[in-house]
Amino acid sequence: MAFPIKTVALSVAGTFLVLAGGAAAYIELGVMNVSALNQDNAIMAAILHETSERSVAARISENPVPDGLLDKPELIKAGAQLYARNCAFCHSAPGREPGPQGKGENPRPPQGFFRAGRHVNTQEVFWYIKNGVKMTGMPSFVPTMDEQKMWSISAFLTKAPGMTPSDYAALSAATP
Ligand code: HEC
Numbered sequence: 260m261a262f263p264i265k266t267v268a269l270s271v272a273g274t275f276l277v278l279a280g281g282a283a284a285y286i287e288l289g290v291m292n293v294s295a296l297n298q299d300n301a302i303m304a305a306i307l308h309e310t311s312e313r314s315v316a317a318r319i320s321e322n323p324v325p326d327g328l329l330d331k332p333e334l335i336k337a338g339a340q341l342y343a344r345n346c347a348f349c350h351s352a353p354g355r356e357p358g359p360q361g362k363g364e365n366p367r368p369p370q371g372f373f374r375a376g377r378h379v380n381t382q383e384v385f386w387y388i389k390n391g392v393k394m395t396g397m398p399s400f401v402p403t404m405d406e407q408k409m410w411s412i413s414a415f416l417t418k419a420p421g422m423t424p425s426d427y428a429a430l431s432a433a434t435p
Pocket of ligand 1: 311342345346347349350360361364366367368369383384387388392395396397398400412
């Protein structure tokens with residue numbers, strides 16, 4: 260049975276109007292709870308996580324790792340100092356509690372960078388530092404650091420798994 264084109268067009272337009280009205284009501288009536296205490300439901304959290312992981316995986320090869328990056332102790336020490344000042348209050352560090360951002364942000368900043376046996380992808384760490392992640396607390400450091408500094412933090416975090424509080428304290432202490 261054939262529908263007259265006018266009926267089809269009116270039905271499509273009507274459906275759009277109802278959907279647009281619903282979306283406007285959802286916004287205007289304050290249905291969404293933006294409290295950071297309100298966790299996403301499991302399905303939404305899984306969708307957001309997968310979207311973010313795929314997006315980053317498709318882009319991490321944009322920045323090739325500089326030659327010999329992981330063989331320069333002074334660079335790794337500089338990275339530890341930069342990490343202590345710019346990252347530890349969100350991501351914590353051995354023997355250090357995270358600050359309010361590390362405890363109360365939603366999504367919560369990952370806390371496992373120093374876990375023994377963890378595999379680290381240096382290029383991926385660099386991508387996160389350079390780009391940040393939209394709609395989370397993870398900032399892009401482009402406005403505040405050059406790429407040399409970003410690579411030194413990436414090198415430090417590559418060496419981070421299994422680091423003890425005393426190793427971290429020695430490495431992140433300012434050079435006298
Ligand atoms: C204000 C808090 C905050 C600061 C400061 C911050 N981050 Fe993050 N970071 C986050 C959050 C939140 C996420 C999770 C983003 C997400 O859910 O996709 C994140 C994600 C990451 C990731 C991805 C980890 C993973 O397992 O997916 C890396 C790597 C990272 N940050 C490194 C750093 C480094 C290095 C610094 C300092 C130069 C830093 N961050 C500073 C909040 C922060």
